[in-house]
Amino acid sequence: IRYYEDHLSTGQSIGQIITMGSGANVPGLSDYITSSLRLPTRICNPWRYIDINHLQQPKSTEETSYIGCAGLSLVDIGRIVS
Numbered sequence: 773i774r775y776y777e778d779h780l781s782t783g784q785s786i787g788q789i790i791t792m793g794s795g796a797n798v799p800g801l802s803d804y805i806t807s808s809l810r811l812p813t814r815i816c817n818p819w820r821y822i823d824i825n826h827l828q829q830p831k832s833t834e835e836t837s838y839i840g841c842a843g844l845s846l847v848d849i850g851r852i853v854s
Contacts, residue, residue, distance in 0.1 A: 773809065792816040796836040818842035 773786050789811050791802060796815045805813040817835050822842060830838060 773811075786811060789813040790816045792818075792836050792839040794837040797833055 777785055789805055789809065791805070791813060792815070795801070802813040802815060805811070815836055816839060818839050819829050819835055822845075829835075
């Protein structure tokens, strides 16, 4: 955090921590980070922003595991394959 704030040219500070991926579901992790760093911490849930039409949403314990898939779905496949 100190490195980021020292090197960010705008002088902004970090206002929150967002955890993601399957490790974000470790019980008590968000509370521990909030307590240790004194910054609000929350788990990223990509399913709030993705229209999945008729597909069933994953269980709440699996929601953060799909963040990589959500990110890859935003990439132009031609840029990856070519």
